[in-house]
Amino acid sequence: xxxxxxxxxxxxxxxxxxxxxxxxxxxxxxxxxxxxxxxxxxxxxxxxxxxxxxxxxxxxxxxxxxxxxxxxxxxxxxxxxxxxxxxxxxxxxxxxxxxxxxxxxxxxxxxxxxxxxxxxxxxxxxxxxxxxxxxxxxxxxxxxxxx
Amino acid sequence: xxxxxxxxxxxxxxxxxxxxxxxxxxxxxxxxxxxxxxxxxxxxxxxxxxxxxxxxxxxxxxxxxxxxxxxxxxxxxxxxxxxxxxxxxxxxxxxxxxxxxxxxxxxxxxxxxxxxxxxxxxxxxxxxxxxxxxxxxxxxxxxxxxxxxxxxxxxxxxxxxxxxxxxxxxxxxxxxxxxxxxxxxxxxxxxxxxxxxxxxxxxxxxxxxxxxxxxxxxxxxxxxxxxxxxxxxxxxxxxxxxxxxxxxxxxxxxxxxxxxxxxxxxxxxxxxxxxxxxxxxxxxxxxxxxxxxxxxxxxxxxxxxxxxxxxxxxxxxxxxxxxxxxxxxxxxxxxxxxxxxxxxxxxxxxxxxxxxxxxxxxxxxxxxxxxxxxxxxxxxxxxxxxxxxxxxxxxxxxxxxx
Numbered sequence: 001x002x003x004x005x006x007x008x009x010x011x012x013x014x015x016x017x018x019x020x021x022x023x024x025x026x027x028x029x030x031x032x033x034x035x036x037x038x039x040x041x042x043x044x045x046x047x048x049x050x051x052x053x054x055x056x057x058x059x060x061x062x063x064x065x066x067x068x069x070x071x072x073x074x075x076x077x078x079x080x081x082x083x084x085x086x087x088x089x090x091x092x093x094x095x096x097x098x099x100x101x102x103x104x105x106x107x108x109x110x111x112x113x114x115x116x117x118x119x120x121x122x123x124x125x126x127x128x129x130x131x132x133x134x135x136x137x138x139x140x141x142x143x144x145x146x147x
Numbered sequence: 148x149x150x151x152x153x154x155x156x157x158x159x160x161x162x163x164x165x166x167x168x169x170x171x172x173x174x175x176x177x178x179x180x181x182x183x184x185x186x187x188x189x190x191x192x193x194x195x196x197x198x199x200x201x202x203x204x205x206x207x208x209x210x211x212x213x214x215x216x217x218x219x220x221x222x223x224x225x226x227x228x229x230x231x232x233x234x235x236x237x238x239x240x241x242x243x244x245x246x247x248x249x250x251x252x253x254x255x256x257x258x259x260x261x262x263x264x265x266x267x268x269x270x271x272x273x274x275x276x277x278x279x280x281x282x283x284x285x286x287x288x289x290x291x292x293x294x295x296x297x298x299x300x301x302x303x304x305x306x307x308x309x310x311x312x313x314x315x316x317x318x319x320x321x322x323x324x325x326x327x328x329x330x331x332x333x334x335x336x337x338x339x340x341x342x343x344x345x346x347x348x349x350x351x352x353x354x355x356x357x358x359x360x361x362x363x364x365x366x367x368x369x370x371x372x373x374x375x376x377x378x379x380x381x382x383x384x385x386x387x388x389x390x391x392x393x394x395x396x397x398x399x400x401x402x403x404x405x406x407x408x409x410x411x412x413x414x415x416x417x418x419x420x421x422x423x424x425x426x427x428x429x430x431x432x433x434x435x436x437x438x439x440x441x442x443x444x445x446x447x448x449x450x451x452x453x454x455x456x457x458x459x460x461x462x463x464x465x466x467x468x469x470x471x472x473x474x475x476x477x478x479x480x481x482x483x484x485x486x487x488x489x490x491x492x493x494x495x496x497x498x499x500x501x502x503x504x505x506x507x508x509x510x511x512x513x514x515x516x517x518x519x520x521x522x523x524x525x526x527x528x529x530x531x532x533x534x535x536x537x538x539x540x541x542x543x544x545x546x547x548x549x
Contacts, residue, residue: 065487
């Protein structure tokens with residue numbers, strides 16, 4: 001059986017307590033995503049210039065999994081092209097099913113979510129901000145979204 | 148520790164999961180063998196449709212299916228004509244709002260609700276009010292979060308047409324002084340709909356004594372199957388309100404330009420119903436009646452007091468309803484999101500609910516985004532409470548460092 005410490009590890013704790021790129025910036029395209037069943041609520045912003053992600057911001061309330069995942073994601077997506085970001089997001093979607101990507105470093109700290117598939121009810125928490133980023137990168141959608 | 152009830156072995160989920168501590172009965176209760184056997188009996192011995200066939204098996208199925216109406220009528224102290232089969236409390240409350248709302252509510256009318264309501268009690272009326280330009284009035288909750296008669300009178304007026312209130316809150320576990328409220332509401336001619344989803348499993352509900360006009364509840368929260376529920380409706384009103392779903396079974400005559408519907412309660416029931424569920428539910432009522440509601444109430448109270456005593460000694464948790472009436476305890480571990488807390492509880496095989504419990508208005512009233520909820524019911528024991536409390540302590544310790 002999977003241990004609770006596989007879920008709540010030091011890296012996750014660090015992102016939860018010292019979130020990177022937290023707080024929204026006016027003028028960025030943003031998407032507000034919620035998980036209505038548990039109350040996870042996060043807004044993700046992405047600023048793109050010349051095909052490069054210049055900035056990723058996030059803010060909201062939720063469990064440790066949700067908040068730390070948003071923080072880890074913001075770190076890893078900044079500086080990437082849209083194509084690279086899409087590929088990283090795809091890797092993350094595979095990771096949460098328990099499949100490690102060929103290049104593990106690409107996922108940065110988000111690699112800690114490799115054990116989340118042992119805790120199926122929490123997959124939604126971990127992916128909330130990633131799905132919001134995915135939507136921002138690949139659609140014209142902004143505003144409110146239930147994920 | 149002496150248990151008033153010791154019945155875990157009647158419940159297959161508990162037999163098959165020996166170490167499980169099930170504290171989520173407010174979401175759905177576990178089902179005893181007798182209910183499942185009764186449903187199996189239908190599927191294996193006479194599993195055909197009701198109300199249609201002219202052959203023996205169909206007659207038998209219809210007979211068993213209709214027997215539940217008698218059992219429910221006796222249980223609630225009403226006539227079987229006053230018992231409508233539904234898909235559950237949510238379905239029943241929606242049906243009543245659609246029928247009464249669209250046919251009897253006019254512009255300027257007032258509908259009384261409260262922040263304690265489950266979404267299925269409140270949202271249908273929010274919609275009706277928008278549609279009909281009627282006004283929703285909220286009974287102000289007292290400091291504890293309860294509905295009181297005194298506060299109810301503050302919003303009751305000659306414009307009040309409908310009062311739709313919870314009998315027992317699914318978050319706070321408070322029982323509403325509904326009998327007195329009904330008396331006052333009837334003085335202005337208002338119809339009173341009672342959401343009994345959390346009360347009927349716990350306390351003896353006599354609709355004649357309450358004098359409510361409607362009562363909706365679910366089978367699955369009181370040992371019965373999912374997908375089935377009941378509406379009680381006072382016959383002189385039930386026979387006047389219009390159906391909201393049309394189709395087979397509910398008609399007397401059909402012409403090209405008009406139709407004649409069956410009398411209540413049958414005009415509210417169309418399509419092939421959850422037959423096994425209806426038949427199985429009669430066993431759930433028999434099981435509860437055999438125990439007796441005096442015993443159910445004292446068992447749940449005994450455990451709730453024990454649990455609250457133990458929880459109160461833990462530093463770092465907030466309990467929102469220390470005076471709960473029906474075994475529902477809502478709380479949070481300070482600075483820990485309920486979903487993080489429930490990960491620890493889950494590891495210790497403890498099932499609780501985490502979230503807003505489909506009652507966002509009361510979660511907002513409490514000033515939080517979500518909470519943990521533990522519900523004690525007839526199959527729980529002192530040992531369950533001990534395990535639960537130990538797990539909460541572990542949780543507080545675990546996240547202390549965070």
